[in-house]
Amino acid sequence: MQGTVDGFSYGLVTPLVAYLMACLGGALGLRCTTRSMLVAGSWRSGWLALGSAAIGSGIWTMHFVAMMGFTVEEAPIHYDKPITYASLGVAIVMVGIGIFIVGYRGATGTALFTGGTITGLGIASMHYLGMAGMRLNGQLEYNTLTVAASVVIAMAAATAALWAAGQVRGFLWSIGASLVMGLAVSGMHYTGMAALSVHLHGGTGGPATGDSPATLLAPMLIGPLAFLCLAGVVVLFDPLMVMGKPDWPRPENKPGVPAHVPVHHQGGRFPLSARRRPTGRRTRTPQGH
Numbered sequence: 498m499q500g501t502v503d504g505f506s507y508g509l510v511t512p513l514v515a516y517l518m519a520c521l522g523g524a525l526g527l528r529c530t531t532r533s534m535l536v537a538g539s540w541r542s543g544w545l546a547l548g549s550a551a552i553g554s555g556i557w558t559m560h561f562v563a564m565m566g567f568t569v570e571e572a573p574i575h576y577d578k579p580i581t582y583a584s585l586g587v588a589i590v591m592v593g594i595g596i597f598i599v600g601y602r603g604a605t606g607t608a609l610f611t612g613g614t615i616t617g618l619g620i621a622s623m624h625y626l627g628m629a630g631m632r633l634n635g636q637l638e639y640n641t642l643t644v645a646a647s648v649v650i651a652m653a654a655a656t657a658a659l660w661a662a663g664q665v666r667g668f669l670w671s672i673g674a675s676l677v678m679g680l681a682v683s684g685m686h687y688t689g690m691a692a693l694s695v696h697l698h699g700g701t702g703g704p705a706t707g708d709s710p711a712t713l714l715a716p717m718l719i720g721p722l723a724f725l726c727l728a729g730v731v732v733l734f735d736p737l738m739v740m741g742k743p744d745w746p747r748p749e750n751k752p753g754v755p756a757h758v759p760v761h762h763q764g765g766r767f768p769l770s771a772r773r774r775p776t777g778r779r780t781r782t783p784q785g786h
Contacts, residue, residue: 500635500695501570504563504687511566512683515559520679522555523658525728526596527671527678530662533600545600549593551728554721556592556620556682557585560627563686569695572633580630584623585721591619595655604663613656620651620682624689635697643692647685654681 505512529548533541561581568574595616602608624647628637654677661674 498571498697498699500572500697502693502695503566503568503570504690505566506568507566511563512687515563515686516679516683518562519555519559519682520675521725521729522552522558523678523682524672524675525725526552526555526592527658527662527674528668529728530596530600530659531664531671534663541600542597545597546593547728547731549596550589551725552596552616553585553589553592553619553623554724557588557623557627558721558725559679559682560584560624560686563683563690564627567690569633569635569697571697572635572695575632577630577632581627584626584630587626588619588623591622592616592655595619595659599659599663604660609656609660609663613659614652616655616659617648617652620655620685621648621689624651624686628689628693633695635695638694638696640692640694643688647689647692650681650685650688654678654685657681 526548529544529551533544533548536544595612595614598608598612598615602612604612625644631637658674658678658681661670661677664670
């Protein structure tokens with residue numbers, strides 16, 4: 498028996514909220530990735546880890562907010578908690594691998610392609626592992642071509658987002674990139690859902706195991722959203738995150754240590770800052786010469 502699937506049981510509420518969650522996680526993650534390219538050492542690893550967790554939490558939250566609007570008319574849906582949270586871990590780890598590659602190798606060439614591919618596969622793996630945590634009196638079936646299309650969308654979106662993060666431009670640039678990334682992640686989700694059909698088992702069967710969507714709602718929203726808010730606070734209180742300008746080292750102002758002042762030629766003359774200033778002592782000319 499074929500089940501009647503409805504992915505918009507709450508209308509446009511769940512798609513819009515899910516899109517906002519994807520944009521929020523993408524914006525924070527991309528700004529952290531951009532910030533990591535302006536520093537070195539352990540600070541870079543810290544920013545990249547924060548960005549990975551932000552993007553992973555954002556897309557995971559987006560997925561399960563959207564799933565709140567997914568119903569099968571003939572069967573109640575429950576969720577297996579370990580598999581559900583395992584999908585969050587997969588998202589953060591695989592997104593992190595891709596981001597670390599781009600963060601240390603640069604957002605160009607092979608590094609960008611490899612990082613974008615791994616990040617996109619992480620987004621797709623999170624989606625389908627989260628779907629595997631569904632429990633209902635039926636079997637989930639997928640259209641292979643539509644699933645492949647959803648994976649391609651995820652990889653293309655991740656590659657474009659990482660490229661945008663590597664441009665090291667202003668805050669508005671990252672906002673625009675996060676809006677595009679949120680649209681692509683949402684598109685990947687609903688493309689994957691379009692590939693789904695539910696074949697119900699005959700008879701009533703036993704009760705479904707796992708937690709209900711209402712039980713999952715509290716930890717799903719409170720945990721990742723609290724983390725996203727914390728990451729947002731870090732972004733707001735770091736001026737370089739907003740301005741997107743590198744933290745150039747200032748010249749030392751110590752006795753005996755000359756400051757490195759850039760010299761610019763202007764019409765064949767040196768600026769006043771680059772000229773040799775007089776020391777205040779005059780050279781006395783010997784008498785008779």
